[in-house]
Amino acid sequence: MTAVTAPLVPARRLAPTAGLRHTATLAWRSLVQIKHNPMELLDLSIQPVMFVLLFTYVFGGAISGSPGEYLTFALPGIIVQNAFFATMTTGFGLNTDLTKGVFDRLRSLPIARWAPLAGRILADTVKQAWSVALLIGVGMILGFRLGNGVLGLVAAFALLLGFSLAAAWIAVLVGVLVDEPDKVQIFGFTVIFPLTFTSNAFVPTETMPGWLQAWVEVNPVTILADALRGLLVGGPVAAPVVQTLAWAVVIAAIFAPLAVRGLRRRL
Template sequence: MTAVTLSPALAPARRLGVTAGLRHTFTLAWRSLVQIKHNPMELLDLSIQPVMFVLLFTYVFGTAIAGSSGEYLTFMLPGIMVQNALFATMTTGFGLNNDLTKGVFDRLRALPIARWAPLAGRILADTVKQAWSIALLLGVGSILGFRVGNGVLGVVGAFALLLAFTLAASWISVLVGVLVSEPDKVQIFGFMVIFPLTFTSNIFVPTDRMPGWLQNWVEVNPVTVVADALRGLLVGGPVAGPVLQTLLWGAGIAVVFAPLAVRGLKRRV
């Protein structure tokens, strides 16, 4: 008789360390960035729309609202940066939902990588795109006549603050991305929530020029807080109060939505 030899049971895979997880995160983030060359419209959406907003509002409404297009550009550009950053967070939920519906996450789970790396890689890649969009707006604004009043430190502080806030706000997009069934529904959420949220702030019009009943909401609107913080850092004015409020808003959003998003993702995959 021929003896049948049973292969020994495979040893369970060891738990991956933080260093390996970070390496996987950077690899997947690079994957998301490289995809831009196959889908350039993704980057164009982050470039053309904000530039169009800057040009249209500066030269169509600038004189009527602020008396001159130059003064209005100084007031409006930091707010446009906030609006564009919030809309850009929707790309995180859109891309995440696209990966979920197409089975990309299922294939990634079969690989020996950290379980949190796919989500972290997506968020990291979108943060890089955010930085590109902020730099583009500042560059276009400088060509049109926008001048930074607080030097290099003000620019660096504005970059860091806006990226930190949008990083926290992206958890809302992640939650929407794991809850809806189609990527297009993430964009619908953006237009239904972010669009009115930004237009009922002081991004385009000073608060004191709005109806009294609306001013109460505008003053507590987190978009107003972030816009005021960027104006203080880039142009001049109060900085400590708006920056602290922005950080508190970001921390509050992350504390509420990050656990819900992670829980939803675990249920989805």
């Protein structure tokens, strides 16, 4: 017996608008899946709220003297930590699609080659926005107040989502390199936990040992947390925002080409 291989059909050139439609459709597919897997939305909702409540009422009095003062300091840091963990869902979902053959099926369709990956990232950005809005809403119920009004809030949202898009390329790279979705989560806990806890996301830098402060000051989590504090509460804005954008450019420049190359090899 001889195997019969279907001839490859040359890919048609697609207009950019068609690629955008395909991206939106695949992003909607990822969002609709939440209806069948509500635990995914719970992970983006319950866990962040738990962090806010536990950190505020367990550590608030010991670190800042009162839960209210600590909430003002820590909420931007909790938002940053949650954003880093949320980027791992991109790698997890991408790896799941790869291992289950979803990408192979999509490649047989007359759609833009970049649409499946772009759709995944777009959908996870929407989930990220939901999680941030939830954290700020819960924080305001607990007593958090915006120091720079709606404009500062919008700027903080834009900065955080922009940085998250850059950081998502790290998750994409991990997602295409590992052979199981669970390994993406292992990477997240192994790398992100130390990264966030060796920053000023939860405690002031000056309370740490001198040798650790040198790292904390250049840690991208610290810089992004300072930028969000400046935009949401008040304080220095220009320097941390510029440094955050610089970190985003560097991360995207390094990991985006590696992730795309890894995805092409995986496919």
